[in-house]
Structure formats: structure tokens, C-alpha cells
Amino acid sequence: MKNWLILIAGAVLIAAVALSSNNYILRLATIMCMYATLAQSWNYIGGLTGYPSFATAAFFGLGAYTSGVLQNHGVPMVAAWGIAGLGAFLFAGFLGGAILHLRGHYFAIASLIVAEMLREIVNTMPDLTGGGMGLNLPILKISVDAQARLLATGKARSRLRQTILHLLKQAGLLEARHNDLFEVSLGPGEPVNAGAVSHVLEDRLRERIGLLEHHADAGAQFNDIQRRIVDVATGEHDRSGDAAAGDRVVHAIDAAQER
Amino acid sequence: MIYLQILANGLVLGGLYACIAVGFSLVWGVLNVINILHGTFIVLGSYVAFFAYQFFGIHPFLSVGLAGAVLYVVGYVVQKTLVNRVIAAPVLITLTLTFGLDLVLNNAMLVAFTADYRKINLVHPLKALDIGPIFLPGDRVAAMALAVVLTLLLYWLLRDTRIGRAIVAVRMDREAAALMGVDVKHVNAITFGIGALMAGAAGALLSIIFPISPLNSSLFLGKAFVVCVVGGLGSVPGALIGGLALGIVESFGSFWFGPEHAVTLSFAVLLLLLFVRPSGLLGRKGYE
Numbered sequence: 001m002k003n004w005l006i007l008i009a010g011a012v013l014i015a016a017v018a019l020s021s022n023n024y025i026l027r028l029a030t031i032m033c034m035y036a037t038l039a040q041s042w043n044y045i046g047g048l049t050g051y052p053s054f055a056t057a058a059f060f061g062l063g064a065y066t067s068g069v070l071q072n073h074g075v076p077m078v079a080a081w082g083i084a085g086l087g088a089f090l091f092a093g094f095l096g097g098a099i100l101h102l103r104g105h106y107f108a109i110a111s112l113i114v115a116e117m118l119r120e121i122v123n124t125m126p127d128l129t130g131g132g133m134g135l136n137l138p139i140l141k142i143s144v145d146a147q148a149r150l151l152a153t154g155k156a157r158s159r160l161r162q163t164i165l166h167l168l169k170q171a172g173l174l175e176a177r178h179n180d181l182f183e184v185s186l187g188p189g190e191p192v193n194a195g196a197v198s199h200v201l202e203d204r205l206r207e208r209i210g211l212l213e214h215h216a217d218a219g220a221q222f223n224d225i226q227r228r229i230v231d232v233a234t235g236e237h238d239r240s241g242d243a244a245a246g247d248r249v250v251h252a253i254d255a256a257q258e259r
Numbered sequence: 260m261i262y263l264q265i266l267a268n269g270l271v272l273g274g275l276y277a278c279i280a281v282g283f284s285l286v287w288g289v290l291n292v293i294n295i296l297h298g299t300f301i302v303l304g305s306y307v308a309f310f311a312y313q314f315f316g317i318h319p320f321l322s323v324g325l326a327g328a329v330l331y332v333v334g335y336v337v338q339k340t341l342v343n344r345v346i347a348a349p350v351l352i353t354l355t356l357t358f359g360l361d362l363v364l365n366n367a368m369l370v371a372f373t374a375d376y377r378k379i380n381l382v383h384p385l386k387a388l389d390i391g392p393i394f395l396p397g398d399r400v401a402a403m404a405l406a407v408v409l410t411l412l413l414y415w416l417l418r419d420t421r422i423g424r425a426i427v428a429v430r431m432d433r434e435a436a437a438l439m440g441v442d443v444k445h446v447n448a449i450t451f452g453i454g455a456l457m458a459g460a461a462g463a464l465l466s467i468i469f470p471i472s473p474l475n476s477s478l479f480l481g482k483a484f485v486v487c488v489v490g491g492l493g494s495v496p497g498a499l500i501g502g503l504a505l506g507i508v509e510s511f512g513s514f515w516f517g518p519e520h521a522v523t524l525s526f527a528v529l530l531l532l533l534f535v536r537p538s539g540l541l542g543r544k545g546y547e
Contacts, residue, residue, distance in 0.1 A: 046351070052349075052351040052354055098530070099533065099534070102533060104350045105287065105291075105293050105350055105354075106488070106533060108293060108350060108351075108354055109488065109529075110529075110530060110533050113481070113485075113530060114530070116477070116481055116522075116526060117523055117530070120523045120526065121523055124520055124523065
């Protein structure tokens with residue numbers, strides 16, 4: 001009973017975070033959830049089976065790169081996630097077949113080496129993976145027309161749907177078939193007004209803002225929303241620990257310093 | 260004829276790899292601890308040689324002893340105060356401890372020395388050797404020779420000295436050695452110290468060949484892993500042969516597949532070897 005309460009409280013908290021429009025908190029919560037998942041992933045091999053595994057980093061990296069490379073090649077985000085998980089699953093399965101017969105230190109080293117090896121492979125394929133420079137995912141690619149239509153539906157959207165739409169937007173799903181998706185997201189009985197330019201929208205502060213008519217760039221007026229889209233999609237790259245990152249500076253000593 | 264040159268390059272590299280790995284192998288074999296700190300110890304040795312050359316003009320070959328002495332003290336203290344507490348614990352605990360210590364030490368070095376790559380350019384480099392079709396930089400050959408001499412010295416130490424026999428005894432059977440009057444804790448600390456000493460000495464030798472940066476530590480650790488697994492655990496001749504084998508494999512690998520794949524290739528060799536023969540080429544079964 002107590003566990004259930006904690007679980008429900010956690011779910012409510014996460015939902016509250018998702019609905020609050022504070023990007024900092026959202027990012028923090030995302031990282032927390034990611035670490036929790038990662039810890040659980042290690043718990044399966046390290047805790048339940050007792051193998052001293054260091055390969056979790058390899059699976060993590062494999063998933064990140066699979067999904068990143070696929071998304072850069074136009075695969076929708078959610079599909080890329082699925083393929084990445086499946087890929088890591090298959091890789092881990094084969095790897096387990098190869099090294100699970102090792103015991104103790106030897107298993108630890110083998111699993112550590114797998115992670116290092118994948119890193120080396122990634123570093124030697126800069127065309128596909130960006131090498132030491134890393135990989136940037138495309139931020140929202142969407143036409144001005146589509147943005148206008150997206151904003152026009154704002155009135156009917158609930159908060160939750162807005163969040164989902166943000167995810168979908170990132171995935172590039174809307175790029176191709178946004179009309180279908182809007183109808184899905186609006187739900188039954190809510191009309192889609194095609195002539196949305198004169199619509200009155202409610203923004204995040206619940207202030208009513210009217211669109212300027214005949215504005216050249218409908219999307220540009222909603223700087224706030226635009227900015228949020230960009231914020232969500234911008235990846236932060238922390239490469240401070242990466243040996244191969246960036247340029248290598250060599251300080252040469254030409255002569256021993258005289259004292 | 261190019262193959263002769265590649266083989267020579269591989270042998271020169273291999274001698275240094277042997278020196279990198281032999282201390283690691285000793286600690287693993289005797290203490291049953293995988294010393295993740297080893298790579299950072301090597302880089303620390305390189306920095307000792309670097310600063311000795313920069314400030315006092317001491318040739319890196321001479322500061323091999325200095326780096327070894329400094330690292331011996333560091334290793335002895337680390338073992339006595341920290342590693343000794345978990346010496347009989349499961350693999351994961353000892354591994355996590357050295358892993359964590361490595362993070363601390365490596366990041367301390369990043370703060371103290373920055374991540375910039377430094378290099379020692381000798382004022383009076385040795386002349387290059389030009390033997391028929393083979394061309395070898397003199398300093399590299401000298402470093403390799405010194406590395407092999409150090410490795411053989413360790414072999415002699417383990418075979419023919421009192422403390423060496425005690426280390427081997429502890430390695431074979433800890434309880435029996437204790438019953439014969441060997442102070443196991445002391446021997447453990449000395450062994451760890453010697454492992455760090457070899458790392459520091461190797462670092463000083465490497466400082467004239469490779470760029471110096473804390474970021475290189477995982478690279479050296481990887482080499483130590485591979486050499487250890489190839490040569491078998493805790494065996495000095497095994498480390499020598501494993502080192503030379505790795506040097507040759509990397510040398511030919513970079514020639515055929517390109518230098519950027521050399522590391523991947525050496526790791527692939529390691530995984531393959533673990534798959535087919537976990538005890539190493541010279542290792543004995545059930546001797547872990």
C-alpha cells in the first residue's frame with residue numbers, strides 16, 4: 001500500500017513537471033529519470049546476476065548513437081528510439097553469448113573493453129557519427145505554413161496535448177503529415193478552422209493575443225512559443241571528459257628552462 | 260622490405276607496452292585487484308619526467324628512477340590506507356574502489372596540469388639508427404631497451420630476492436604464506452608499490468615518445484588490459500611476450516587498416532582471445 005502511494009505520488013510529480021513549462025526543471029527531471037533508468041539497467045546485470053559489468057556505458061552509447069544517426073537520416077524520433085532499444089537489446093544478447101562464460105575480473109575487463117571499443121569505432125567514423133565532435137540532432141524543421149496551422153490549433157489544445165505535440169514536433173512527424181495529426185490531437189467535436197490567421201489565442205500566461213492579420217510570417221509573432229521549441233530541441237553537449245574531443249594542443253618544450 | 264620496418268616499429272612499441280603492463284599484471288596476480296589507477300599512475304610518471312626536464316633539465320631517462328620512486332610511495336600509501344581495507348572483498352568492490360580513486364586522481368591531475376597535451380622535445384636527441392632497410396629513432400630504441408631492462412629487473416627481483424620470493428609465495432597461497440611467517444599485508448603494500456613504480460618508470464620513458472595528458476590514462480590502461488590477457492596473469496615473461504605481440508599487431512594493423520583503427524584492432528584481439536582462451540597465451544588454468 002505504501003509503495004503504491006509512493007508510486008502514485010511520483011507519477012503525479014512527474015506529470016506536474018511535464019506540465020510546468022519550466023525548461024530547467026523539465027531538463028533536470030529528464031536527466032533524473034534517465035539516470036534512474038540507467039541504474040535499473042545496471043541493476044539487472046550487476047545486482048540480479050552478480051556480474052561486475054561495465055558494459056552499460058556501451059549499451060547507453062549504442063542506443064544514443066543509433067537513435068541519433070537514424071534521426072539525422074529522417075527517421076521519426078519515436079521510431080528511432082524503438083530501433084535503438086531493439087539494437088542495444090540484440091547487441092547485448094550477442095555480447096552475452098560471447099563473454100558471459102568469463103568469470104570475475106575477466107568479465108569486468110571484457111565488458112569495460114567493449115565500451116572502449118565502441119567509443120573507438122564511433123571516433124573513427126566521423127562521417128556518420130561526427131567523431132569526437134559529437135552528433136547534433138536537427139531542431140524542429142517545419143514550414144512557416146505548418147507553424148501557423150500549429151498555432152491556430154492552440155486554443156483547442158489542452159496543456160497535456162501541448163506537451164505531446166512538442167514531442168511530436170521534435171520528431172519531425174509533423175513535417176510530412178501535420179494535418180492528419182492535428183485532427184487526431186484535437187479530438188472529436190472540435191472544429192479545425194482553416195482560416196486561422198485571425199484567430200485569438202490564449203498564450204501561456206492566459207492572456208489573449210490576437211494575431212496580426214496579413215503578417216508575412218505568422219510564426220515569428222509568437223516568439224515565446226518559437227523560443228520554447230528551440231529550447232526543447234537544443235541538445236547540450238558535455239564533452240569535457242572525452243579524450244578525442246576537439247583539437248589537441250601540444251605544448252612543446254624547445255629547451256630545458258634555465259634557472 | 261617495408262614489413263621489416265613495420266616489424267621493427269612493432270617491437271620497439273611492444274617493449275614499452277610490456278613495461279606498461281608488467282606492474283599491472285603483478286598487482287592483479289598477487290593482490291587479485293584490477294588496478295584501474297594504473298593508467299593514471301603512468302601519466303603521473305610522465306608528468307614527473309616532464310617537470311623534471313622543464314625545471315631542472317634532468318633527462319627523462321634519468322628521471323625514470325625519480326618517477327619510479329615517487330610512484331612507489333604513492334602506490335604504497337594508497338594500498339596501505341585504502342585498498343588494504345577491501346583486499347578480500349568481491350571483485351566488484353575492489354574494482355569500484357580503484358575506479359573511483361582513478362576518477363579522483365585523474366580529475367585532480369586535470370585541475371592541476373590541465374588537459375593540454377604536452378610534449379618533451381629533447382635538446383640533444385639521440386641519432387637515428389639506420390640499419391639497412393630499417394630506420395629507427397634513437398630515443399625510441401633507447402626507451403624500449405630501458406623498458407625491457409626494467410622488466411627483466413622485475414623478473415630478477417621476483418626470482419632471486421627475499422621480498423620477491425615472499426611476493427610469489429603470497430601470490431600462490433596467501434594463507435600458507437602467512438603461516439610461513441610472511442607479513443602478507445606488508446607484502447601486499449610493497450607489491451602495489453612496485454606496480455606503481457613500474458607504471459611511473461614506464462610513464463617517464465613514454466614521455467619522450469607520446470604526448471602527455473591526463474586524458475591518455477585510459478589509453479594506457481587499455482594496453483595494460485590487452486597485454487595482461489594476451490600474456491597471462493601475473494607472469495613477467497608473459498607480459499613481455501604479450502607486449503611485443505600487441506606492438507606487432509598494432510604496427511601491422513595500422514599499416515593495413517590505418518592508424519585510427521589500431522586501438523580497435525587491439526581490443527578486438529583481446530575480446531577474441533578472451534572468447535577462445537581466457538587464461539592467456541602463457542597463462543595456466545586455475546591460477547587466478
